[in-house]
Amino acid sequence: AQSVTQPDIHITVSEGASLELRCNYxxxxxxxxxxxxQSPGQGLQLLLKYFSGDxxxxxxxxxxxxxxxxxxxxNLRKPSVHWSDAAEYFCAVxxxxxxxxxxxxxxxxxxx
Amino acid sequence: GAGVxxxxxNKVTEKGKDVELRCDPISGHTALxxxxxxxxxxxxxxxxxxxxxxxxxxxxxxxRFSAERTGGSVSTLTIQRTQQEDSAVYLCASSxxxxxxxxxxxxxTRLTVV
Numbered sequence: 289a290q291s292v293t294q295p296d297i298h299i300t301v302s303e304g305a306s307l308e309l310r311c312n313y314x315x316x317x318x319x320x321x322x323x324x325x326q327s328p329g330q331g332l333q334l335l336l337k338y339f340s341g342d343x344x345x346x347x348x349x350x351x352x353x354x355x356x357x358x359x360x361x362x363n364l365r366k367p368s369v370h371w372s373d374a375a376e377y378f379c380a381v382x383x384x385x386x387x388x389x390x391x392x393x394x395x396x397x398x399x400x
Numbered sequence: 401g402a403g404v405x406x407x408x409x410n411k412v413t414e415k416g417k418d419v420e421l422r423c424d425p426i427s428g429h430t431a432l433x434x435x436x437x438x439x440x441x442x443x444x445x446x447x448x449x450x451x452x453x454x455x456x457x458x459x460x461x462x463x464r465f466s467a468e469r470t471g472g473s474v475s476t477l478t479i480q481r482t483q484q485e486d487s488a489v490y491l492c493a494s495s496x497x498x499x500x501x502x503x504x505x506x507x508x509t510r511l512t513v514v
Binding site for chain 1: 500503506
């Protein structure tokens with residue numbers, strides 16, 4: 289069965305510091321992987337996605353993620369966090385003919 | 401429309417009443433999802449429609465919850481005999497073919513049961 293684990297419920301980083309949000313998945317076939325962001329009071333917006341090819345994918349707002357098949361991971365990174373990045377981040381896995389399955393989310397706090 | 405539209409945006413109802421929440425997906429999208437997001441909680445999967453296939457109802461929390469999708473487009477989530485624990489934001493999403501493509505989310509319906 290598909291599942292996604294985001295081990296960190298909350299993360300606090302200083303503005304300008306680097307960020308890594310962890311995501312581990314379980315999926316029996318080729319996974320399609322996504323990161324979404326939800327700002328307070330807003331809907332979910334896609335940050336980036338991985339389907340195939342280059343395992344390092346670039347997204348919007350300066351985010352990137354690396355697919356590591358051997359570790360079943362798809363961690364999200366940003367070299368320098370801005371106060372506006374404070375939000376909740378969701379990792380998701382899907383596949384052909386299957387639904388998307390989301391992790392529980394990681395709430396990012398940015399301190400100035 | 402240009403995006404996923406949900407209505408109403410806010411709904412306050414009395415305990416025990418039935419409510420209907422509506423979702424208009426992006427035109428042409430065959431996959432439609434309903435999720436629930438309670439305060440401080442992640443996304444709870446409720447139901448998934450894919451084309452003409454039987455829906456995946458594995459996330460519906462009780463038999464008070466049901467959903468339908470008419471003509472492969474508009475979907476309605478119905479909650480019967482609402483309870484206070486049903487208070488949450490109900491999110492709808494659609495995608496062009498399913499879990500291999502990006503899901504686009506609506507703004508949600510905030511349901512408050514008093």
